[in-house]
Amino acid sequence: MANTKKRIPTQHVIGFLLSLVMTLVAAWAVIGSDLPKMWVIISILILALLQAGVQLFMFMHITEESSDGGHVPWNMMFHGFALAAILVAGSLFTMSFGFDHGDMDMDDGHKQEQHSEHSE
Amino acid sequence: MSAEERTTGPLEYRTEAGRMSILGFWIFLGAEVVLFATLFATYAVLFGRTADAPHPAELFEPSMTLIMTFLLLTSSFTCGIAIHEMRRGNAKGLATWLIITLLLGLGFLGAEIYEFVHYVHEGATLPSSAYWSSFFVLAGTHGLHVTLGIGWATLLLIQLARRGLTNVTSRKFFIVSLYWHFLDVVWIFIFTGIYLIGMVI
Known part of the structure; x- marks a missing residue:
């Protein structure tokens, strides 16, 4: 692991900020926006998939070298x-x-x- | 089996047994995805069938849901930091961040229990309608997983205090971290699929 020695886990911080932003955007789309319902539903589902991706790739190290x-x-x-x-x-x-x-x-x-x- | 023991890389991956355990846990997580998928499918099919109980849009509160989401999201982040510290060889950092993670997890659990009690008082109980049955089973299964995760990680912290960071304990911590992150993955879909969509429709 190249980043084992790093003091600040940059990837985690970026992932966390991305997740926060995506959660807030999804909540805004539902509560605050005037978009048609269908668009709201499609966009929040896409945001959910992206957030799941952040968890898997940035937090769970799904593709790290040590696990081949x-x-x-x-x-x-x-x-x-x-x-x-x-x-x-x-x-x-x-x-x-x-x-x-x-x-x-x-x-x-x-x-x-x-x-x-x-x-x- | 123990023939190739690595001398570099994270402790949890150094032995064959460690690598196999982590691989096995990913297979388990694949099965968990399918378990939750069946519950989501049930929920989706039964959506709107509230009988005489209140409609979800009347009960769901954006503020409460967002608080729960941020609690779990932050706990997933701190859990990631805990594993980062573990890989730097810092057992104390691992314990500290994991305890913060568990406290956030407890906060989430408390909020969820409060929410369920509130719904029951409003007449939305488990046997009240097909919709609410599927809601409580889906959200409750996730809550049960969080509860299990808190108990599991607490036991591991005791083990850490007794044995320190070894190939075996770091493998166990890495696996519990995968589990914890996975709970947040499921929650994202509950947050989106149940709460947000429930407020739109």
């Missing part, structure tokens, strides 16, 4: 997240997509559309 460049960790996380996406999107597709379950509060199609979008 992170071949196995990278594989595990990639396949874990691929399965997660299939599970969530697949469940929504089979269970919710195009149906309103006869719910009282699901009466407009617009709402339903965003509902199926939100999980991905």
Whole structure:
């Protein structure tokens, strides 16, 4: 590890600041912005993925040299997240997509559309 | 198996056993991703089905959620610093930063318990509706993981005080740090998928 001797862990500080900024931007998009709902949902999901990336790459050393460049960790996380996406999107597709379950509060199609979008 | 013992690099990677343990833990984390994915899928499918209980948008408070997020995010950062100190060979720095991490974790847990109690008082209980069942199971499973992590790291701190930094203890600390960072990864998706989206829709 090249950076073992460094007093200040620069990478961690940058990662922490990035995470703080992304959390605040996501909160602002929901509370303060006038963007259309669909755009808000898409952008906060992208921010969530980026933040997960910060944790994995900058905090968890997923690709460090000592673990052979992170071949196995990278594989595990990639396949874990691929399965997660299939599970969530697949469940929504089979269970919710195009149906309103006869719910009282699901009466407009617009709402339903965003509902199926939100999980991905 | 112990044939190739390295003499350089972080202590936790020097023995074959250490490397295999860390690799095994990554496999476990892959399985944890899938565990939480099933809970997220359940939550997404049951979204909106609150029956007679309050709607989530009526109960979710941005300030409370942000406080919890910042507590956990900061604890993930301090946990990273703890491992950084460990790799500099500074056992005292490791212990100090890890204790700060655990205090932040306890703060998060306290906030979550307060939040759950508040929801229950408002009529959103576990058996009140399909939606709230899935909410409490998803957020509660994450809270349970945090609780376990606090207990686990506390036991490791006792071990550190007794044995000091060795190949074995540093491997254990590195693994608990992976676990702790992972809890923040899951929380980011709970924060976004449950709270933020719950406030939008």
